[in-house]
Amino acid sequence: MSEPLYVPVLPTRPHAAGACRRLWPDVRAAIRPLWNLPPLPGAATETLAKLVGKYVDPVSAVSRHGGWIDAPFGEDAQTADLAEALSVYCELGQLRPVTGPERTETQQAAAVETARRCARGLGVRVRVAKEWDDSLGEHVRSLLSRTGPEVPVDLLLDMGAVLDDRSDAGKEALRALDALMPLAVWRNAALLGGGFPRVTADMLEEGSHEGERAEWRMWHEVRATGSAYAPLLGYGDYGVQPPSALAQVPAPGRKGGPSWGVLRYTTDSSYLLFKTLARGRDRIAVNRSAARRIVELPEFRGAGAGQGEEWVSDCAYGPLSTGEGVGGPTERLRAGNLQHMTYVVRSLPGG
The missing domain is CATH 3.20.20 (TIM Barrel)
Structure with a gap:
């Protein structure tokens, strides 16, 4: 093998x-x-x-x-x-x-x-x-x-x-x-x-x-x-x-869905999930706050550790006056996968 x-x-x-x-x-x-x-x-x-x-x-x-x-x-x-x-x-x-x-x-x-x-x-x-x-x-x-x-x-x-x-x-x-x-x-x-x-x-x-x-x-x-x-x-x-x-069966054009979402972060032993909002006037503030909770973790590896960490860091410190960088479900899943896959490879023998 x-x-x-x-x-x-x-x-x-x-x-x-x-x-x-x-x-x-x-x-x-x-x-x-x-x-x-x-x-x-x-x-x-x-x-x-x-x-x-x-x-x-x-x-x-x-x-x-x-x-x-x-x-x-x-x-x-x-x-x-x-x-x-x-x-x-x-x-x-x-x-x-x-x-x-x-x-x-x-x-x-x-x-x-x-x-x-x-x-x-x-x-x-x-x-x-x-x-x-x-x-x-x-x-x-x-x-x-x-x-x-x-x-x-x-x-x-x-x-x-x-x-x-x-x-x-x-x-x-x-x-x-x-x-x-x-x-x-x-x-x-x-x-x-x-x-x-x-x-x-x-x-x-x-x-x-x-x-x-x-x-x-x-x-x-x-x-x-x-x-x-x-x-x-x-x-x-x-x-x-x-x-x-x-x-899950693909549903093109489907609208609606839950009013909340989630940011994900992988550590050595845990999966961490933080609640975000999908809509509402507090969405940007709540989502940036969720990202800051990740950035402030002792286990956070810094924005230079990978594109996933970089995205979370940018989301955490973006301006409250604009939703730029907050993203939707697809962006959050993509960022979570970037962080997770990079961390797994770095954790494997020889990674």
Whole structure:
């Protein structure tokens, strides 16, 4: 296997593509995103390729160092059309197709065929819902038997659905890895956890909330076991949104939404969230105050630490007479991802 990589599990949305585009070159070179198409319910054959292009063109352009493209919510009737549409980005770009043991045989076969044509490899995404099930290992073995030794394979062990408050998440990940690692000569193997918690108004009643970085703890627990594969095990998370955000159905032109928003900041052990306002005459003052709370944290690494910190610092000290630099939901998500991804890469061995 290659050196440990950071695998951010990202939606094919503007805020995520924009964050990757703005990363410093050395940080971007250290990440291999796992991009996820949103659900495209009922999309017909004649429109599917255009929809896929709308979402994948921007992320393909910022993935020149590689990564994976997945359609985890694809409908059975869309399998062939999705495979054909995505194969373009695997053949002409740097992205690799993805399949998994729970996918249909049709989807698995399409992903394997794309991997053969592209000669860049195949991502095998193994999702653990609550605890490891040995039958998953048998399904992976069966999938690999149809892949063939000529196709390089990458293991993406996705523990994103394991509850953050489970103290035994590391043990479950270790059980899964002990079963999966002997099944192939994996080119890369990464342990993917959750991400920032799902934010609710109740969480921010006091204006802020602190959550534990459970997936960071889980990865370190596995690395500390001394297993032969542990030193080369990549790290992954869902960034500044919870895993459930990937399943949100796009709603073009939707207006309204909650009257509040959130600024996010990642520290060594915590996810910090600060309430902002989406509208109202106090919006600018409240949002700049939220940014100042981040800047005044002992853990704040300074405006020069990355573009995320720079954006927060600019937001904190901008004039109250104008909303310039305060941004909306997309800008806040982009800034949060910039800060988070840069910090993760700097925290990894050799980062």
